[in-house]
Amino acid sequence: MKPAKFEYHDPHSIEETLDLLKQYGWDAKILAGGQSLVPTLNFRLASPKVIIDINKVKDLDYVQETDGKLAIGAMTRQTTLELSEMVRSKCGLLSDATELIGHPQTRNRGTVGGSIVHADPTAELTAIALALDAEMVIVSTEGKRTDSADDFFISVMTTNLEPEEMLVEVRFPVLPSRTGWAFEEFALRHGDFAVVGVTTTITLDADEVCTDARLAAIGVDETAFRDSSVEEILKGEKITDLVLQEVGDKLSEKVDPFDDLHASAAQRKHLVGALAKRSLQKAKTMAVHNSKRKK
Amino acid sequence: MDNQYRSIKVTVNGEEYHRQVEPRRLLSDFLREDLDLSGTHVGCEHGICGACTVLFNGQTARSCLMFAIQADGAEITTVEGLAIDGQLHPLQQGFWENHGLQCGFCTPGFLISAYELLERKPNPTEEEVRIGLSGNMCRCTGYKQIVDSVLDAAEKMRS
Numbered sequence: 288m289k290p291a292k293f294e295y296h297d298p299h300s301i302e303e304t305l306d307l308l309k310q311y312g313w314d315a316k317i318l319a320g321g322q323s324l325v326p327t328l329n330f331r332l333a334s335p336k337v338i339i340d341i342n343k344v345k346d347l348d349y350v351q352e353t354d355g356k357l358a359i360g361a362m363t364r365q366t367t368l369e370l371s372e373m374v375r376s377k378c379g380l381l382s383d384a385t386e387l388i389g390h391p392q393t394r395n396r397g398t399v400g401g402s403i404v405h406a407d408p409t410a411e412l413t414a415i416a417l418a419l420d421a422e423m424v425i426v427s428t429e430g431k432r433t434d435s436a437d438d439f440f441i442s443v444m445t446t447n448l449e450p451e452e453m454l455v456e457v458r459f460p461v462l463p464s465r466t467g468w469a470f471e472e473f474a475l476r477h478g479d480f481a482v483v484g485v486t487t488t489i490t491l492d493a494d495e496v497c498t499d500a501r502l503a504a505i506g507v508d509e510t511a512f513r514d515s516s517v518e519e520i521l522k523g524e525k526i527t528d529l530v531l532q533e534v535g536d537k538l539s540e541k542v543d544p545f546d547d548l549h550a551s552a553a554q555r556k557h558l559v560g561a562l563a564k565r566s567l568q569k570a571k572t573m574a575v576h577n578s579k580r581k582k
Numbered sequence: 583m584d585n586q587y588r589s590i591k592v593t594v595n596g597e598e599y600h601r602q603v604e605p606r607r608l609l610s611d612f613l614r615e616d617l618d619l620s621g622t623h624v625g626c627e628h629g630i631c632g633a634c635t636v637l638f639n640g641q642t643a644r645s646c647l648m649f650a651i652q653a654d655g656a657e658i659t660t661v662e663g664l665a666i667d668g669q670l671h672p673l674q675q676g677f678w679e680n681h682g683l684q685c686g687f688c689t690p691g692f693l694i695s696a697y698e699l700l701e702r703k704p705n706p707t708e709e710e711v712r713i714g715l716s717g718n719m720c721r722c723t724g725y726k727q728i729v730d731s732v733l734d735a736a737e738k739m740r741s
Contacts, residue, residue: 290608297651322629330628340651391714392695393644
């Protein structure tokens with residue numbers, strides 16, 4: 288259980304990192320928080336020739352409001368999401384859901400960008416990014432591009448990042464007032480990889496009619512799963528048990544999950560519907576509470 | 583590819599060490615084998631069991647998921663750094679008094695994780711202790727006593 292030899296680089300700037308990525312391409316792997324990469328190296332499931340450790344790169348660890356969005360630097364530790372007042376006030380779903388990501392010891396090291404780029408199909412941050420239409424800011428020596436979460440995630444642990452590119456920032460929307468949110472998941476033990484999880488946000492008007500709803504699920508597809516026809520059921524409606532039942536049923540019907548050691552496809556279909564209802568119920572209760580607070 | 587050894591300076595439990603390390607040297611192996619600090623235990627070596635937990639610049643980290651080369655300039659606290667002048671830390675005392683250890687293999691990791699937990703939450707509920715320690719595994723499965731130990735230590739540390 289020791290990594291194979293690799294050539295080690297620890298650049299201090301984004302420019303230096305991009306030069307190294309250009310030079311080494313597929314042979315190089317970026318080391319961010321290392322909470323997924325290092326186990327892979329220890330098992331020798333991967334043995335890249337070159338490791339580019341970006342822990343010393345300045346200006347990648349920040350949380351700030353830019354153009355009405357919550358901009359989070361790729362090297363921001365997951366613990367920061369949990370503890371930052373700015374994150375809590377602008378996009379509280381991130382603060383609340385972070386407790387589900389691993390354990391305090393892994394969140395102290397694990398990064399926002401690392402989790403997103405790793406694109407594990409059960410990663411909570413991928414579901415939040417997809418549900419909230421987060422934007423990925425990606426750079427290379429050729430320039431900069433911004434991509435939607437929807438285009439970014441391609442398949443299991445696969446994104447549209449090219450080998451010479453790196454993710455430098457993720458932009459989440461600032462959640463509007465009268466909005467509630469939740470992330471409900473089923474895992475075998477607290478902090479384990481989720482078997483299935485569902486994140487939702489609900490925005491209500493003054494009459495408690497839903498004006499916007501977001502829903503994304505993990506553990507039911509090769510990437511986080513989102514389907515606009517499921518969200519449409521909620522819009523323009525009062526959130527009643529009947530509506531929630533319809534959403535749960537529709538979502539169960541839409542997903543096409545897989546069997547594995549932890550759960551059968553049928554169980555995942557059941558879980559996703561049940562968790563969707565629970566998540567939406569929580570989000571609605573919070574939205575009602577937040578609406579009263581705004582008055 | 584040559585071995586690419588590099589000189590690093592690391593402060594562990596207040597003492598400064600200078601060593602040459604190969605980039606692939608895990609921090610856990612560095613502590614145990616290069617510095618002879620065998621209190622940090624190595625269980626799974628892939629970040630699941632938590633036995634190798636140390637404080638890295640004041641925050642818990644799994645030392646099997648870091649390279650020693652990344653600790654250049656860092657301050658690390660291992661379980662050996664908890665007791666001061668032979669006086670057990672209240673957490674260690676709590677584990678001693680409440681039978682918080684059976685075989686003892688997982689104990690160093692639990693102590694370090696509990697240390698950070700009580701720093702962030704000096705007055706935790708039982709559930710918060712259980713969640714806070716969920717990243718550490720005890721194969722003797724003596725979790726009840728571990729939780730009791732931490733709650734007991736928390737109470738003593740508050741008074």
